[in-house]
Amino acid sequence: MDFDTAFWAGVGMASAVATALATGVSTVAAVWWRRQDRQEADWAIYNVRPFRTHRDSHGNEPSLGLDLDVANAGDGVAFRVVATATGGDVRIQGPLVESGLGVRGHMHRRSQPLVPVMPPGEAVHLRIDVAGPEEWATAAVELSWVHPPTWKKRRNTRTLRLLVADLATLPPQRATDPVAGEPAGQPAAE
Structure with missing residues (x-):
């Protein structure tokens, strides 16, 4: 060579x-x-309002919880957005709408089990009912969604866990129940 x-x-x-x-x-x-x-969903939590209701004149039981708004602040779409709770119950609620009860100005929210598609900038309202004051520190909400592409056989599910105690402090209990005149949280004597 x-x-x-x-x-x-x-x-x-x-x-x-x-x-x-x-x-x-x-x-x-x-x-x-x-x-x-790639585009991803990112979440903004705002309008966090803890609440504690007392027994009212209609016989409704006292409740304890948190109202908050969750918005997709990312640049990607979230699919099949579902909220689950530990130590309580959570409901995804849509925007405020006027009720058809003929009462002017009476607004309410409709509950829904999931949000099928949540594009960037879209928001939902979460109503979290905590089982009791002793559960406040451990109660949590998990927001899960499917990350695109959704056509794959293997779903790419993401989860965001929020502790209720990290979002707000336990609302104070009033000294007396305004309806029955009893100490708050105590059933009326029969």
């Missing part, structure tokens, strides 16, 4: 290795960048 043949064989081999290496590095960089640059 003469020098020219060996030289050009070496150049061909070096260019093949360089091309393969450059292609591999470029592919890895493109895949990494695509994963870093």
Whole structure:
């Protein structure tokens, strides 16, 4: 084998290795960048209002909980948004709407089991009922959603866990129940 043949064989081999290496590095960089640059849902919690109700004149039981609004503040869509609770109960509620009861100005929210699609900028209201004051420190809400793409057989579900105690302090208990005149939280004597 003469020098020219060996030289050009070496150049061909070096260019093949360089091309393969450059292609591999470029592919890895493109895949990494695509994963870093994808749109994701991010959550903003606002209008957090703890509440404690007492027995009223209609016989409704006292309740303890938290009202808050959750908005998709990210740049991606969240699918199948579901809220679950430990140490209590949670309801996803839509926007305030006028009731059809003929009472002017009477507004209410409709509860729904899940939000099918929540685009960026969209918000829902959560009503969290805590089982009791002793559960306040451990009660939590989990917000879960499916991250796109949704067509894959393996669902990419994400979860955000919020402790009630981290969102708000336990609302104080009033000294007496205004309806029955009894100490708050105590049943009326029969």
